[in-house]
Amino acid sequence: MAARRLHRGRELAIDLGTANTLVFVRGGGIAVFEPSVVAIDELSGRVQAVGEDARRMIGRTPASIRAIRPLRHGVIQDFDITAEMLRYFIRRIGGGALSFSRVVLCVPSGITAVERNAVEEATLAAGARTVSLIEEPMAAAIGAGLPVGEPQGSLIVDIGGGTTEVAVLALGGIVVWESVRVGGYELDEAIVRYVDATTNLLIGPETAEAAKLAAGSAWTLPEKIETDVAGRDRITGLLRRTTLDSDEVRSAIAQPLETIVETVRRTLEATPPELAADVASRGIVVAGGGALLRGIDRLLSAETGLPVLVADAPLQCVVLGAGASLEESAVAGRPRHRRRFRRRRSRGG
Ligand SMILES: Nc1ncnc2c1ncn2[C@@H]1O[C@H](COP(=O)(O)OP(=O)(O)OP(=O)(O)O)[C@@H](O)[C@H]1O
Numbered sequence: 001m002a003a004r005r006l007h008r009g010r011e012l013a014i015d016l017g018t019a020n021t022l023v024f025v026r027g028g029g030i031a032v033f034e035p036s037v038v039a040i041d042e043l044s045g046r047v048q049a050v051g052e053d054a055r056r057m058i059g060r061t062p063a064s065i066r067a068i069r070p071l072r073h074g075v076i077q078d079f080d081i082t083a084e085m086l087r088y089f090i091r092r093i094g095g096g097a098l099s100f101s102r103v104v105l106c107v108p109s110g111i112t113a114v115e116r117n118a119v120e121e122a123t124l125a126a127g128a129r130t131v132s133l134i135e136e137p138m139a140a141a142i143g144a145g146l147p148v149g150e151p152q153g154s155l156i157v158d159i160g161g162g163t164t165e166v167a168v169l170a171l172g173g174i175v176v177w178e179s180v181r182v183g184g185y186e187l188d189e190a191i192v193r194y195v196d197a198t199t200n201l202l203i204g205p206e207t208a209e210a211a212k213l214a215a216g217s218a219w220t221l222p223e224k225i226e227t228d229v230a231g232r233d234r235i236t237g238l239l240r241r242t243t244l245d246s247d248e249v250r251s252a253i254a255q256p257l258e259t260i261v262e263t264v265r266r267t268l269e270a271t272p273p274e275l276a277a278d279v280a281s282r283g284i285v286v287a288g289g290g291a292l293l294r295g296i297d298r299l300l301s302a303e304t305g306l307p308v309l310v311a312d313a314p315l316q317c318v319v320l321g322a323g324a325s326l327e328e329s330a331v332a333g334r335p336r337h338r339r340r341f342r343r344r345r346s347r348g349g
């Protein structure tokens with residue numbers, strides 16, 4: 001029995017996001033919740049830091065160290081660095097590579113076969129023995145407690161760092177979905193452009209993100225919030241600070257928010273009438289970090305005329321849903337095996 005348990009190893013669910021990577025260990029809960037960032041020394045090619053430690057280096061690194069986000073819009077940009085990052089997180093959980101038998105990995109619903117292959121290979125390269133994929137909207141909906149297995153339509157909106165995915169689910173499957181390559185980072189970039197255009201101040205994206213967290217909103221707030229940002233004056237070249245208030249931040253991010261709203265509207269238009277009726281009575285559930293933007297529920301509700309709820313743990317619900325799917329075998333498709341393992345098995349049997 002003990003030997004068998006050892007052989008089976010541990011089971012993990014991984015949400016490999018543009019902004020954050022989360023790892024759930026079956027029976028143990030969320031074990032990793034870190035920014036998807038790797039700092040590399042370009043001279044030696046060696047990894048200097050991963051996760052939060054690496055994130056702190058963004059925009060502050062000496063010439064030879066580069067802080068890299070290996071994913072963009074939910075898909076792998078740099079294969080080796082992604083595999084390196086996963087290996088680091090898996091090692092930190094405290095298992096040697098071979099102690100992980102099975103990994104369920106969350107992927108955006110719109111990825112191509114090539115992108116799908118890349119994430120599977122990166123996970124196998126990081127030490128997983130088998131990897132299965134689960135689509136993010138499905139995982140998010142399970143994690144948010146929606147009744148995805150029932151003959152009832154549920155609409156989930158997942159606003160991540162680099163993508164927004166909208167899906168209607170019923171009877172254990174995705175009926176319609178739309179995705180757009182606009183997420184929290186596009187909001188940050190819009191703030192960078194706004195500050196540049198209005199005050200000739202160049203701020204970094206991390207500063208813009210901090211301003212968004214401090215004073216951002218999608219809907220008029222009862223009281224204005226102010227926040228300070230620092231950057232370089234485009235004309236004098238000197239460092240300078242300025243104050244942004246919540247009305248300014250809201251107008252700065254209005255355009256990418258409108259793109260998100262349009263994506264939700266398009267999904268509703270494509271939803272079969274019976275399911276649309278379910279969604280109309282039960283409402284929309286919002287997940288992902290973007291669900292934490294103040295007033296996002298008010299905006300989506302005003303623009304769709306439907307009730308909107310924010311998921312309980314918007315940043316965690318994708319990995320929690322994938323983790324729950326480890327319990328059942330609700331994961332779509334056959335798992336992919338590591339080649340070495342497959343050979344050994346076929347020789348033995
Ligand atoms: N309180 C908040 N208000 C507004 N935005 C927030 C808040 N907290 C986090 N975010 C934003 O949420 C985004 C990260 O969300 P999340 O972790 O869901 O993305 P991800 O899953 O890594 O990305 P993706 O799913 O696109 O690959 C970041 O852009 C971050 O700025």
Ligand SMILES: [Mg+2]
Pocket residue numbers: 017018136158160161288318
């Ligand atoms: Mg995500």
